[in-house]
Each structure stands twice: as C-alpha cells, then as structure tokens.
Amino acid sequence: MAERQTIDARGSFCPGPLMELIAALKLASIGDEIEVLSSDKGSAADIPAWVNKVGHSYVGTTEKDGCWSIVVRKAK
Amino acid sequence: MSKTVLIVGGGLAGTIIANGLCRQLGDEMRRGEVGITMLGTSETHMYQPGLLYVPFGRIREAELFRDQRKVLDRRVNFFVDPAKHIDVEHNQVTTEQGRTVKYDYLVLATGARPMPQNIPGMREAGHWFYELDAARKLRDALNGFTGGKIVVNVNAPHKCPVAPLEVVFMLYEHFKAKGILDKTEITYTYPIGRLHALEPVAHWAKPEFDRIGIKYETFFNTETVDPEKKTISSMEGVSLPFDLLITIPPHAGAQVIEDSGLGKGGWVPTNTKTLSREGSTNVFVCGDTTNIPISKAGSTAHFEADVLIDNLVSLLQEGRMARDYDGKVFCFVETGMNSGTYVWFNYTTPPNPGPPSQMIHWFKLAYNRLYWLSARGLL
Incomplete structure (x- = not known):
C-alpha cells in the first residue's frame, strides 16, 4: 500500500531539500508520495524540474507564509 | 533505585556522550544511583575524517586508531556486543551475544555506513x-x-x-x-x-x-x-x-535500526530540537543516526552530543530538559594540500565560508590530533 511521508527541510542549508528528497526516494516504494517542506523558494522550481527529468511524478506545490510544500510521487 | 543510561554505538557521538555523562554525574555514579552502559561493535575507535589522507599517504594509519577502552572513561560499562534488537516499548536492548540490557534512558548512536x-x-x-x-x-x-x-x-x-x-x-x-x-x-x-x-x-x-x-x-x-x-x-x-x-x-544507517522497526534506511525519526526519538520521551538519537535534514558530520554529532549530555544530566538530576539543539554544524574544508577554510551554520544562520588560508589548513591538521580530546569529552 502506498505511503506518504513528509520531509521538513525548512531551514536546511545542508544537505538541503532536493538532496533529502533524492535520499528519501531511494527508500520509497513505487506509488509512495513524498511531501517536501522548504523555506527555500528555489526548491519550488528545482524539485519539479529534477523530478520530471528522472521520470518520477510531480504532484503539485502550495505556498503559505514563505514555506513551500512540494509533493512528488515515486514512479519507477 | 539505580538508573541506567544505555548508549548503543561506540563512535564519536556515543563516546562523547558516555564520557560527558561520567564527568557530570560523578557523584551519582559513586553513590550507585546512575550507571552508564555502552554497546559497541569494536574494541577500536577510528578517527573517520583521517581516512581522507590515507590515499595520499598523508597520515600514518596508527594515528587513526585508539583502544576504545582507553578513550572511554573507565566507569562506563563497555561491551563489544552489537545490539541485535532495540525494544523501545519495553525499554530493553538484546545483543548478538544474548545479553538483555534494560535502560531508563537510551541513546541511539549507531552511525552511517557506505x-x-x-x-x-x-x-x-x-x-x-x-x-x-x-x-x-x-x-x-x-x-x-x-x-x-x-x-x-x-x-x-x-x-x-x-x-x-x-x-x-x-x-x-x-x-x-x-x-x-x-x-x-x-x-x-x-x-x-x-x-x-x-x-x-x-x-x-x-x-x-x-x-x-x-x-x-x-x-x-x-x-x-x-x-x-x-x-x-x-x-x-x-x-x-x-x-x-x-x-x-x-549511505545507510545501521541494520539494527531498520530490523527493530525504528526507521527506514536506518535513520531514526528525531525531533530537531530535543533530539528525542519521535514518539518516545526516554529515547534520544545522536549523530548520523537521526533523520534530521542536516549534515551527517562529526561536528554535528559533537554539538548534538553536548546538548544530549546536558539534557540527560538535567533529566537525571532535576527531571527536566536543559536546552535545545540549535542545528549547529562546523566543517573544515581542505582546499588543497596546503590551504583550507571552514564553514559553520545552524538552523537559522546560513553558512558563509571565508577565504582559504594556510593557517586554517594547519588548524585542521592540528584537529586531526585534538580529536582525541573531543572524544574524551574534554574539548
């Protein structure tokens, strides 16, 4: 059964939101969703771009009070 | 009744915590009110950052190692007997050699491996x-x-x-x-x-x-x-x-973490400030073992260990936590064989590395030896 996990990478300078997502995707099962919380605006662009490039599914992004929630589904 | 602090893992994080607790809880330990036990995987303590110099012949291998029993305060009950199952529901850890160690407070410091x-x-x-x-x-x-x-x-x-x-x-x-x-x-x-x-x-x-x-x-x-x-x-x-x-x-975390159902990949879900395991009040996590989204580095383990020592001492003496971890990380950066810089940051302060210098490179070389004072809880 698909799971959903949240990575709270707000204020994470190293390794940062995308590195955390890459590591989490390696442990996830196909169909699992991962929500990345980031205080870095750049993540809202970088994460969907990378996810589309490597063939996972980009579910969507929401922004509230300077925090971006980016949701990704493992597709392969 | 005596309280037991059990530390699983004998790397930098576990060793600093064990030694720091001994230094601050000397009276309680003398009176038999507190005992500190460590379950490690080796008789030998290795200075991991020194491995960077091995391929270049820039460090003698003997400099990387000390006898763990000599690095540890002699009051620590140290067993080279790796944890096999960590049961946080029943406050006990069973080992590969068949020991069952009960604890009042548990520190997970099982590290990361390539x-x-x-x-x-x-x-x-x-x-x-x-x-x-x-x-x-x-x-x-x-x-x-x-x-x-x-x-x-x-x-x-x-x-x-x-x-x-x-x-x-x-x-x-x-x-x-x-x-x-x-x-x-x-x-x-x-x-x-x-x-x-x-x-x-x-x-x-x-x-x-x-x-x-x-x-x-x-x-x-x-x-x-x-x-x-x-x-x-x-x-x-x-x-x-x-x-x-x-x-x-x-990298992955320790297999025993995954086998005990404490965290996918061997990383334990951990509160970013209290360093307690999510869902536990008497289980703490230190160093590479946490799932906190910060650098897996010796300095992270060191600064977290300092906080955990204060909190464990405070819990044992006064029944309350002392302070939060602020996310501090400090890393030297070698920029060649003769120059270096450093970077530090925490949860709220971004990193801002300065220009490389020979002085910082020398300081890093000095720290390669000073490390043993850190592990002993003196620096």
Whole structure:
C-alpha cells in the first residue's frame, strides 16, 4: 500500500531539500508520495524540474507564509 | 533505585556522550544511583575524517586508531556486543551475544555506513575512501595511476559532505606534484544542480574548479556502473567513461535500526530540537543516526552530543530538559594540500565560508590530533 511521508527541510542549508528528497526516494516504494517542506523558494522550481527529468511524478506545490510544500510521487 | 543510561554505538557521538555523562554525574555514579552502559561493535575507535589522507599517504594509519577502552572513561560499562534488537516499548536492548540490557534512558548512536552494493557495478569498479580497506585500495590505485580519466562521483545520502570537494582539490595537487596533470582529466559529479549542497560553498567551488580545469556534471544521480566498459551512468541519462572511479557511495544507517522497526534506511525519526526519538520521551538519537535534514558530520554529532549530555544530566538530576539543539554544524574544508577554510551554520544562520588560508589548513591538521580530546569529552 502506498505511503506518504513528509520531509521538513525548512531551514536546511545542508544537505538541503532536493538532496533529502533524492535520499528519501531511494527508500520509497513505487506509488509512495513524498511531501517536501522548504523555506527555500528555489526548491519550488528545482524539485519539479529534477523530478520530471528522472521520470518520477510531480504532484503539485502550495505556498503559505514563505514555506513551500512540494509533493512528488515515486514512479519507477 | 539505580538508573541506567544505555548508549548503543561506540563512535564519536556515543563516546562523547558516555564520557560527558561520567564527568557530570560523578557523584551519582559513586553513590550507585546512575550507571552508564555502552554497546559497541569494536574494541577500536577510528578517527573517520583521517581516512581522507590515507590515499595520499598523508597520515600514518596508527594515528587513526585508539583502544576504545582507553578513550572511554573507565566507569562506563563497555561491551563489544552489537545490539541485535532495540525494544523501545519495553525499554530493553538484546545483543548478538544474548545479553538483555534494560535502560531508563537510551541513546541511539549507531552511525552511517557506505553502501556501494546498492548501485549495480559500483563495488566492483569503484574506489572510495570512507572505509580503511577501501582507502588503502585507492592509495594503491593512485600509486599506479599514470594518467587518464578520473570520475569523482558523489551520491546521496552521504556523510562528511565536504570530503568530496576536498578529495578533488587534493587529487589535483597530487597529480600536479607527480607531474601527470597534463595527462589527467578529473570530472566531478554531484546529485543536485550545483557543486555542493551548501550554496555559498558551491559558489566558491565553481570558479575554483574552472580555474584549475576540473570538469563537472551536476544533476548526476548514479544508476549503474559498468565495470567492463568502465562507464558510470546517471538516472538523468548521462554516461561518463573513466579509467579510475572514485565514488562517495550512498549511505545507510545501521541494520539494527531498520530490523527493530525504528526507521527506514536506518535513520531514526528525531525531533530537531530535543533530539528525542519521535514518539518516545526516554529515547534520544545522536549523530548520523537521526533523520534530521542536516549534515551527517562529526561536528554535528559533537554539538548534538553536548546538548544530549546536558539534557540527560538535567533529566537525571532535576527531571527536566536543559536546552535545545540549535542545528549547529562546523566543517573544515581542505582546499588543497596546503590551504583550507571552514564553514559553520545552524538552523537559522546560513553558512558563509571565508577565504582559504594556510593557517586554517594547519588548524585542521592540528584537529586531526585534538580529536582525541573531543572524544574524551574534554574539548
């Protein structure tokens, strides 16, 4: 059964939101969703771009009070 | 009734905590009110950052090791008997030799380890320096290297986040001194869209790489290595040829964490400030073992350990926590064989590395020896 996990990478300078997502995707099962919380605006662009490039599914992004929630589904 | 603090793991984090607790709880320990037990995996304590120097013959291997029983305060009940199952519901840990150790407070400090076997072909074709045998093998490969293509390949997650950059700068100077720089091409690969996770470090490294002719491939997450064709390929669809592959393999936490159902990949879900395991009030996590999204580095473990010592002492003496961890990390960055810089940051302060200098390089070399004072809880 698909799971959903949240990575709270707000204020994470190293390794940062995308590195955390890459590591989490390696442990996830196909169909699992991962929500990345980031205080870095750049993540809202970088994460969907990378996810589309490597063939996972980009579910969507929401922004509230300077925090971006980016949701990704493992597709392969 | 005596209280037991059980520390699982005898690396830097566990050792600092054990020694720090002994220093602050001397009276309670003398009265038999508190006991400290450690379950380790080895009689030997290794200074892991020193492995970076092994491939270049820049450290004597004996400098990397001390007898763990000599590093630890003699009041610690130390067993080389790895944990086999950690039962946080019943406050007990069973070991590979069949011991059952009950605890009042538990510290999980089981660390991280490279897993080249997680990428097809990597173990067969790659070299790395995060383990002693592999670092020796890389030293031999460098000694026999007469020129060609080198790929320095970084994978997520990994500990010691500046080591990949450091090794590139050291390789450059090594080949320059050997007189084979003109026959050598170094390509550095990194998982995200810049040369380092820390943005200011990446901004500093890029012109340095350009200046000394290091090639780079960003957004490179390794999918496979072909040992016969000597190529490494990424999920992003890029394939690079190599004569010598130096990799920073993806890491995992300890198997016992996963086997005990405490965290996927061996990383324990941990409160970023209290360092308590999510869902527990008497289980704390330190160093690489946490799932906190900060650097897996010795300094992280050290600063977390300082907080945990204060909190455990306070809990045992007064029944309350003392203070929060603020996310502090400090890393030296070797920028060659004779220069270095450093970077520090916490949850709210971004990193801002200064210009490299010979003085900082010397300080890092000095710290390679001062480490043993840190492990003893003195520095």
